[in-house]
Amino acid sequence: MLDDVDIHILDLLQTETRLSNLELSQRVNLSAPATHARVKRLEQEGYIDSYTAILNQEKLGYDLLCTVFMSTGIHQTQEINELERHLSAMPEVMECYCMTGSFDYMLKTIHRSRKELEAFIRELNQLGVSQLQTSIVLREVKASTVLPLRK
Amino acid sequence: MLDDVDIHILDLLQTETRLSNLELSQRVNLSAPATHARVKRLEQEGYIDSYTAILNQEKLGYDLLCTVFMSTGIHQTQEINELERHLSAMPEVMECYCMTGSFDYMLKTIHRSRKELEAFIRELNQLGVSQLQTSIVLREVKASTVLPLRK
DNA sequence: GCTGAAAACGAATATTATTCGGGAGGGGAA
DNA sequence: TTCCCCTCCCGAATAATATTCGTTTTCAGC
Numbered sequence: 001m002l003d004d005v006d007i008h009i010l011d012l013l014q015t016e017t018r019l020s021n022l023e024l025s026q027r028v029n030l031s032a033p034a035t036h037a038r039v040k041r042l043e044q045e046g047y048i049d050s051y052t053a054i055l056n057q058e059k060l061g062y063d064l065l066c067t068v069f070m071s072t073g074i075h076q077t078q079e080i081n082e083l084e085r086h087l088s089a090m091p092e093v094m095e096c097y098c099m100t101g102s103f104d105y106m107l108k109t110i111h112r113s114r115k116e117l118e119a120f121i122r123e124l125n126q127l128g129v130s131q132l133q134t135s136i137v138l139r140e141v142k143a144s145t146v147l148p149l150r151k
Numbered sequence: 152m153l154d155d156v157d158i159h160i161l162d163l164l165q166t167e168t169r170l171s172n173l174e175l176s177q178r179v180n181l182s183a184p185a186t187h188a189r190v191k192r193l194e195q196e197g198y199i200d201s202y203t204a205i206l207n208q209e210k211l212g213y214d215l216l217c218t219v220f221m222s223t224g225i226h227q228t229q230e231i232n233e234l235e236r237h238l239s240a241m242p243e244v245m246e247c248y249c250m251t252g253s254f255d256y257m258l259k260t261i262h263r264s265r266k267e268l269e270a271f272i273r274e275l276n277q278l279g280v281s282q283l284q285t286s287i288v289l290r291e292v293k294a295s296t297v298l299p300l301r302k
Numbered sequence: 303g304c305t306g307a308a309a310a311c312g313a314a315t316a317t318t319a320t321t322c323g324g325g326a327g328g329g330g331a332a
Numbered sequence: 333t334t335c336c337c338c339t340c341c342c343g344a345a346t347a348a349t350a351t352t353c354g355t356t357t358t359c360a361g362c
Binding site: 010013014015017018045046047048049050051052053054055056057059060062065067084087088091092093094095096097098099100101105106110133135136137138139140141142143144145146147148149 | 169196197199203208210211218235238239242245257289297
Binding site: 020037 | 317318321
């Protein structure tokens with residue numbers, strides 16, 4: 001289980017990932033080796049899924065963020081798995097959730113242009129989709145990956 | 152501007168963030184110092200927004216992921232800014248987008264229990280919201296932060 | 303082909319992570 | 333209480349890695 005120091009470490013890793021182990025240890029009032037051992041434990045036990053670099057979408061030409069709601073006409077487990085594997089493999093699909101509500105899935109997708117978006121939607125339609133509703137993000141107010149550990 | 156090696160570096164940093172500079176340099180066929188200088192440049196020029204640790208939501212007790220669509224009754228710039236500042240400050244709000252479609256905003260929110268979700272929705276309602284439509288994520292099919300650089 | 307700027311290299315150094323031996327603290331059994 | 337054992341910590345030593353530096357290469361423009 002996790003004690004307060006573990007939570008503190010996780011919280012710091014979420015927001016100040018580039019802290020050196022030494023700095024991290026000073027923030028949580030432990031020695032460097034003890035802190036290091038805890039981080040390794042948190043990684044191994046799966047509390048930390050991964051480390052990642054967040055790139056600037058705009059600077060890299062990805063200015064078109066969309067949400068796509070879709071329903072499928074299929075109900076067989078095998079076909080559903082197949083569909084989901086397809087969706088997961090599409091690099092434009094950043095997130096895909098199975099949801100409550102009037103649609104089966106919600107996707108968050110990213111594109112470089114309307115042209116690419118259109119091609120993507122066309123591709124989706126060939127995957128056995130019965131309904132599609134696409135909206136475009138006009139402005140990003142907040143985009144975070146931080147869990148609210150310290151509430 | 153970015154050359155092929157820069158793109159290669161960014162792509163590796165997205166997926167194998169924990170690579171040492173030496174390993175990274177070997178992957179892109181450059182010397183360690185040259186690679187390091189490029190990474191620093193990419194950071195400084197804003198191609199890399201941040202580094203972050205992705206925590207395991209489930210293991211940390213956050214099992215309730217939601218999308219909230221909302222519209223506001225307000226139209227004054229000042230009030231809108233105020234509202235957005237509020238939304239951004241709420242730790243349960245992981246993402247907030249201003250969107251096309253029948254609602255003004257879409258939120259991605261995270262909670263530990265239905266009880267907390269209810270309290271959150273109540274809080275939202277006190278922020279000058281005219282319409283709210285909340286859906287719950289049943290299953291995460293894909294959740295990525297990776298931009299499709301190599302398409 | 304010459305020249306200058308930009309970018310690369312290898313070696314040297316500085317910083318940081320990681321290992322290791324030993325010791326403090328705390329719970330259970332006699 | 334005392335002893336033992338387990339867990340976790342610490343500081344020092346070592347290993348790995350990042351970073352700096354002086355020099356060399358590369359290449360576009362003349």
